[in-house]
């Protein structure tokens with residue numbers, strides 16, 4: 616199906632890949648079949664050497680030219696005139712791929728709370744199915760931030776020589792107890808919603824609002840809130856920081872659901888590139904691709920040292936750091952710095 620994105624005025628293709636082969640998950644559970652919704656921009660060139668594969672973060676979708684509009688689009692760093700850009704909605708997410716509200720083929724009912732646990736390795740395995748389906752033999756660049764970077768690292772390990780470059784932003788080879796702790800507080804908020812346990816898409820949505828508000832504090836930096844949410848007058852209540860967090864919670868609850876959030880935050884928690892591979896150093900050093908790891912100086916969630924570590928342990932790694940007051944989410948915001956880092960990374964290879 617060919618569509619024109621109203622946002623970026625780009626021609627894009629949106630498809631759903633239906634895998635009829637079952638996916639054996641790390642948990643031991645099996646997805647008998649699954650769907651992955653994906654979006655492409657641009658055309659594969661004759662040499663099939665221009666594939667840019669984007670992996671979205673926790674609540675993103677496959678329309679990468681919308682949420683990464685400063686990096687992908689006409690005259691942007693990744694221009695569909697030159698690149699074949701693809702992004703698939705991650706398994707478990709609610710933007711077209713198989714998720715807790717999809718039909719469980721064993722029962723004929725939605726999975727709801729029986730949706731299996733998926734890991735970043737499982738998510739990478741599902742993307743590998745899509746790559747095979749599309750006949751893509753070589754990925755020029757795999758790029759993803761946060762959860763997308765975790766899945767990207769997993770996939771980079773198994774892609775071997777089929778991957779030339781991996782760009783991993785604000786991410787980590789193994790989720791820290793700090794991140795797991797943040798995710799747990801968010802799931803506690805969801806659990807405390809009295810509708811959690813009900814079997815409909817709004818179940819846990821008030822809890823999800825609180826979860827997003829908590830998460831926002833981890834995605835921003837105190838200085839960012841100080842700059843943007845300081846009061847202009849003296850007051851006792853009704854603070855801007857409060858309405859900002861409430862607003863952000865409501866904004867997410869309108870476009871996401873608590874079950875997908877639960878599923879993907881659990882995938883983030885269990886991320887360990889070194890599991891069954893002799894540890895993270897061994898796993899990182901097995902990556903054949905050149906790796907550009909990008910940290911954010913103000914990231915309080917995935918610390919810049921974690922990105923730096925990736926660059927030090929892979930065979931061919933480079934580290935760059937975004938300077939920003941935006942915190943973790945800077946990888947979704949600081950386009951000029953990203954484009955500059957990418958340009959120098961590719962130039963170094965010439």
Ligand SMILES: CC(=O)SCCNC(=O)CCNC(=O)[C@H](O)C(C)(C)COP(=O)(O)OP(=O)(O)OC[C@H]1O[C@@H](n2cnc3c(N)ncnc32)[C@H](O)[C@@H]1OP(=O)(O)O
Pocket residue numbers: 671672674675676682844855856858859860862863870944947948
């Ligand atoms: C279908 C889909 O949308 S899916 C894909 C889209 N999302 C993704 O891919 C996930 C990744 N993206 C993100 O996480 C975010 O969009 C980011 C990080 C890139 C940017 O976040 P934003 O929320 O736009 O930025 P920021 O933190 O500055 O908040 C601005 C919003 O808060 C509102 N706001 C700011 N201060 C206040 C306040 N004191 N009180 C209430 N609202 C406030 C602004 O009006 C603005 O609202 P808007 O989003 O309706 O325009």
Ligand SMILES: N[C@@H](CCO)C(=O)O
Pocket residue numbers: 672673674675760761762834943944
């Ligand atoms: N802000 C990101 C999560 C942090 O990587 C998202 O909503 O996907």
